[in-house]
Amino acid sequence: MTNKGTFANTQFSVLDLVPIALGNSNLQSMQNSLDLARNAENFGYKRFWVSEHHNTNSLVSSATVVLLGYLAQGTSTIRIGSGGVMLPNHAPLIVAEQFGTLETLYPNRIDLGLGRAPGTDQLTAHALRRGKHESVQDFPNDIEELQTYFSIENQDGSVRAIPGEGLDIPIYLLGSSTFSAQLAARKGLPYAFASHFAPTHLKEALDLYKGGFTPSKYLDKPYAMACVNVFVADSDEEAEYLATSFYQMALGIITNAREPLQPPVEDMDEIWNYQQQAMVKNMMYFTFKGTKETVEKELGEFIRTTGVDEVIVTSHIYDHQARIKSYRLLSELFNEK
Known part of the structure; x- marks a missing residue:
């Protein structure tokens, strides 16, 4: 296999939603996340991100910053960050203080990914935001306020983030449009x-980002990342089998029947109808599953087509050891042998 050539210029990272597999406790789910982060570090992944979600019994990542501290303390070199913090749910000052604390405790290892979706349903969003009405400028303004708190120039400001002020905490903007x-x-x-x-909007978003990029003190050229679903196993059939847990999770999103991550099944046709199958496959279009050879070919084509600098991998696999194995097999494609 042409391992070095296919992914030579691409970074690989992990996004973990900290899923609750059926039969696991909340604690076990968090412990599995730490174990996955430790393995990802050993496998050579660049960063390990956790996403903010609320009011769902299938994910346990609501207190995102607390989890990031747990993961950072239990690892040594891999970057730990949010993928992302939903900024409209929080005051920028609080985010600056929290991530300033993380960066102080774990220097040069913390990423701050920011999104503007609620990460939950509208009723829960209302509970989080306490009736706050957003305008289109709120998100850009909140980012500017956050950057101000991180800046050394704010040392004479009336409101300061301590710790946080003067720290180099990279900010990443996340989006689905x-x-x-x-x-x-x-x-x-x-x-x-x-x-x-x-x-749906991947190509358009990347074209707009790269075409409209303005160099800044943070970046001199665009840096594009894309998150995809990946399932790697010893055979294509086994990978397809493992992916059925993911399909059931996606079906739950469509039918609004959120449940813990379910065990894989032999035949999804016994669970979904044709229309539901089409909806899931459309929503989860960028899913790569199979042997290392299969994934190398298909994921390699994705990278060539999109030109992304970094691939963020998420893998909803029911069995924890099978999930770790999937990440290990993928890492063998981007690591030198």
Whole structure:
């Protein structure tokens, strides 16, 4: 296999939603996340991100910053960050203080990925935001306020983030549409697209980001990232089998029947109908599954077509050891042998 050639210029990272597999406790799910982070570090992944979600019994990543501290303390070199913190749910000052604390405790290892979706349903979003009404400028303004708190120039400000002030904490803008792509381009920030569940606008968003990029003190050229679903196993059939847990999770999103991550099944046709299958496959279009050879070919084509600098991998696999094995097999494709 042409391992070095296929992924030679591409970084690989992990996104973990900290899923609750059926039969596991909340604690076990968090412990599995730490174990996965430790393995990802050993396998050579660049960063390990956790996403903010609320009011779902299938994920346990609501207190995202607390989890990031747990993961950072239990690892040594891999970058730990949010993929992302949903900024409208929080005051920028609080985010600056929290991530300033993380960066102080774990220097040069903390990433701050920011999204503008609620990460939950509208009723829960209302509970989080306490009736706050957003305008289109709130997200850009909140980012500017956050950057101000991180800046050394704010040392004479009336409101300061301590710790946080003067620390080099990289900010990444996350999105599933074109809004954040254009904002990231305008502000000269790295951009990550959520193609693992929202494939429709990937090409348009990346084109807008790269075409409109303005160099900044943070970046001199665009840095594009894309999240995809990956399942690697010893055979194509086994990978397809493992992916059925992921399909059941996606079906739950469509039918609004959120459940813990279910065990894999032999035949998804006993669970979904044709229309549901089409909806899941459309929503999860950028899913790569199979042997190392199969994934190398298909994921390699994705990288060539999109031109992304970094691939963020998420893998909803029921069995924890099978999930670790999937990440290990993928790492063998981007590591030198």
